[in-house]
Amino acid sequence: MNLPAYFVASILGLLFGSFLNVVIYRLPREESIVTPGSHCPHCNTPLTAGELIPVISYLIQKGRCKTCDAQISSRYPLVELATALFVTFQFHYLGPSLPFLFFGSMTLILVAMTMIDYDLQIIPDELNVLLLVLGVVYLLAVRLPEVGLRGLLPNLVGFLVGGGLFLLIAVLSGGGMGGGDVKLMAVMGLWFGWKLLLVLMFLSFISGAVISLFLLATKIKGRKDAIPFGPFIALAAYLTSIYGPSILAWYPYL
Numbered sequence: 001m002n003l004p005a006y007f008v009a010s011i012l013g014l015l016f017g018s019f020l021n022v023v024i025y026r027l028p029r030e031e032s033i034v035t036p037g038s039h040c041p042h043c044n045t046p047l048t049a050g051e052l053i054p055v056i057s058y059l060i061q062k063g064r065c066k067t068c069d070a071q072i073s074s075r076y077p078l079v080e081l082a083t084a085l086f087v088t089f090q091f092h093y094l095g096p097s098l099p100f101l102f103f104g105s106m107t108l109i110l111v112a113m114t115m116i117d118y119d120l121q122i123i124p125d126e127l128n129v130l131l132l133v134l135g136v137v138y139l140l141a142v143r144l145p146e147v148g149l150r151g152l153l154p155n156l157v158g159f160l161v162g163g164g165l166f167l168l169i170a171v172l173s174g175g176g177m178g179g180g181d182v183k184l185m186a187v188m189g190l191w192f193g194w195k196l197l198l199v200l201m202f203l204s205f206i207s208g209a210v211i212s213l214f215l216l217a218t219k220i221k222g223r224k225d226a227i228p229f230g231p232f233i234a235l236a237a238y239l240t241s242i243y244g245p246s247i248l249a250w251y252p253y254l
């Protein structure tokens, strides 16, 4: 175990998580994610450098704004902690490598997508486009030198299968699956190739079924509430980036 590397990975995860909180709030509202700097949502006082320290500042201030004493949602530090946890766990499996750089970035985008889809039942096109561009760069910079141009064919097939199959599901389900989900599955197909995409789809349906049943059984969600599917695709993509190849190895005929 290379402890300093894990430490750096988790600190970076916290800092990126703090930035994701800004993205999650501002992107769907079409506000700039750069200016103005972060401010208290209640009294609009700009946050000082000290108040921007992820998690710690929240704990020191006991979850309240220093200026107006308003309660700050615990979701901000939770998103920071979750991001750090996801990235560090992924680092453990992928190591200090180019794939980690790309899949770690994918994880950050997926965290933002998950929260926005959970809040508003939309997946912003900007995030899908960002994933698409990042995926193309990943294929050209990492995969192409390893597998050659022909070796990228499964990724093209994955793009078409992912988009096509989910478009069909979206049409058949009559609105249960949205356009954002269709685009996300196409982009995931491109990243992973069609074989790992099958693993991803399987994991997304399983986690979707289990978690939805849990939400209904515990009455957190009612029968008529919409449960967005984007977060399950995101969770499945994250798991596939780590366990996908080992799961695929159970099916040698694929």
Ligand SMILES: [Zn+2]
Binding pocket: 040, 041, 042, 043, 044, 045, 065, 066, 067, 068, 069, 070
């Ligand atoms: Zn305030």
